[in-house]
Every structure is written in structure tokens, then in C-alpha cells.
Amino acid sequence: SFENNVDGIISMHCTKREKQQQQMQQQQQQQQQMQQMQQQQMKQQMQKQMQQQQDTSANGAADAADATTADASASAVADAAAAAAAAAAANAAADAT
Numbered sequence: 001s002f003e004n005n006v007d008g009i010i011s012m013h014c015t016k017r018e019k020q021q022q023q024m025q026q027q028q029q030q031q032q033q034m035q036q037m038q039q040q041q042m043k044q045q046m047q048k049q050m051q052q053q054q055d056t057s058a059n060g061a062a063d064a065a066d067a068t069t070a071d072a073s074a075s076a077v078a079d080a081a082a083a084a085a086a087a088a089a090a091n092a093a094a095d096a097t
Contacts, residue, residue, distance in 0.1 A: 050094050057083040057090075
């Protein structure tokens, strides 16, 4: 009967260990899912920010174009070109992600 007890204790330990491992795996999976969700949210925020930047730089280019009336300086045109280039770069970066 002593051997039976030992076998019983060993099998109990085994099932305990298996349960612990299962719990660990579940926790890890949950953590991974959380991380994935957080990453997706981050990406969405980044894309929103990029979009806003594009909108503002497009506005800036339009404003600069308005400013290029008789007294407009060449620097305003350069600013508009820079804004357009920045928008293009932002587009390229957004495509790359």
C-alpha cells in the first residue's frame, strides 16, 4: 500500500504541474493578445497622426501658394515645396509600414 500511496502522490504532482503549465500558457497567450491589440492601436494612432500631418502640410502648401502674390518671397515657395516633399515622404513612410 506504501507503493500505491507513492504512485498516487506522484500522479497528483504530475497533474498539478500540467495544470500549472496550462495556466502559464493561457496567461502567455492572453499577454500576447494584449500586446498585439496594443500594437494595432499604436499603428492606428500613428496613421492618424500621419494623416493629420499630411492635412496640415497640404494646408500649408495652399497657404504658401496664396502667399505667392506680388510681394511673396521665394522662401514661401520653398516652404510650400518642402511641405509637399514632407507630405510625399510621409506617404512613402505610411506605405512602407
